[in-house]
Amino acid sequence: MILLAIDCAASLCAASVYDVGAGRELGRSVRDLGKGHAEHLMGVIDEALAQAGKSYADLARIAVSTGPGSFTGVRVAVSAARGFSLALKVPAVGVTTLEALAAETRQALGPRKVLAALDAGRAELHAAVYDEDGRAIRQPAVLTPDEAAAIAASETIALAGTAAQLIAGAATGKVFAFGPLSATADIRTYARIAAGKAGDGERPKPIYLRAPDAKPQAGFVLPREEK
Numbered sequence: 001m002i003l004l005a006i007d008c009a010a011s012l013c014a015a016s017v018y019d020v021g022a023g024r025e026l027g028r029s030v031r032d033l034g035k036g037h038a039e040h041l042m043g044v045i046d047e048a049l050a051q052a053g054k055s056y057a058d059l060a061r062i063a064v065s066t067g068p069g070s071f072t073g074v075r076v077a078v079s080a081a082r083g084f085s086l087a088l089k090v091p092a093v094g095v096t097t098l099e100a101l102a103a104e105t106r107q108a109l110g111p112r113k114v115l116a117a118l119d120a121g122r123a124e125l126h127a128a129v130y131d132e133d134g135r136a137i138r139q140p141a142v143l144t145p146d147e148a149a150a151i152a153a154s155e156t157i158a159l160a161g162t163a164a165q166l167i168a169g170a171a172t173g174k175v176f177a178f179g180p181l182s183a184t185a186d187i188r189t190y191a192r193i194a195a196g197k198a199g200d201g202e203r204p205k206p207i208y209l210r211a212p213d214a215k216p217q218a219g220f221v222l223p224r225e226e227k
Contacts, residue, residue: 001060002026002052004084005191006045008037008077009069009097010183015045017052018191020061025188027052038076059088063194066094067207068118068126068140069184074206082203093194094204098140100189101160102130105179107189113137115152117163118183125163126209129155134193142209145170152176 001020008014014030029047031040049055064081067074078094085092102114117127120142127148129138138151145163149170152159159167160179168176 001195002054002058003061003063003191003195004045004048004059005063005095005187005194006041006077006081007065007184007187007190008041008073009065009067010073012184012187013037013040013044013073014187015041015048016187016191017048017054018188018195020195023192023195025191026054028187030187035072037070037073041076041080056084056088059084060090061194061199062088062090062092063190064092064094064204065100065184065190066096066204068120068209069097071208074208078204078206085203091199091201092204093197093199093201095190095193095197096128096140096207097184098126098128098161099130099134099136100185100193101180101182102128103134103193104185104189105158105160106132106134108179109158109177112177113155113157114160114179115148115155115157115164115167116160116179117143117148117167118161119163119166120210124210125167127151127161127163129157140207140209 003018005016011034017027027048029044062081081092098116101116105114111132117125128140148167153171158177
């Protein structure tokens with residue numbers, strides 16, 4: 001089975017073509033954009049397919065990072081994955097950024113519990129805890145640094161994500177092992193996780209743990225005519 005994984009949850013716009021049966025990546029393309037994922041995603045996918053020597057017709061599953069992360073980037077990737085799923089009549093599978101970061105931590109450090117957390121600004125973290133087998137013990141949620149530090153201090157746990165060092169600093173007197181400190185995992189990690197998931201579940205949905213920062217500007221609202 002050939003799987004296409006895409007990720008736009010952070011600054012990267014990434015795609016991987018993955019052979020599930022062989023357990024190996026056939027092609028990839030990754031661009032560090034910051035913004036503009038919608039304009040570049042199709043080109044990134046085309047590059048990954050070309051490197052793999054595959055076409056859209058070869059795809060049997062789509063994987064996508066569902067956040068938490070950039071509101072716009074997550075929306076772009078999930079919309080694309082659902083569109084491909086519908087057009088190609090293949091299942092789409094969602095993988096959260098936090099479970100992907102936790103998986104990379106276990107791959108680097110061995111089986112262990114992982115608290116994966118992203119700095120969301122406003123003194124908030126987006127965090128989740130996973131057990132040694134990758135099952136979510138605490139689902140993705142908004143926590144304060146102190147709340148996350150209290151969880152970390154009470155467990156034998158590794159830390160991952162952009163907020164990992166912040167949590168470690170707040171949990172004074174305890175030493176932690178660290179996984180990746182990035183905002184997202186390598187695109188191959190998303191492909192590998194999705195390959196092991198059931199492909200007949202619900203369509204992937206973005207994980208938005210708080211409302212978007214962008215709001216309509218009241219000054220541009222046109223007055224309604226009275227009739």
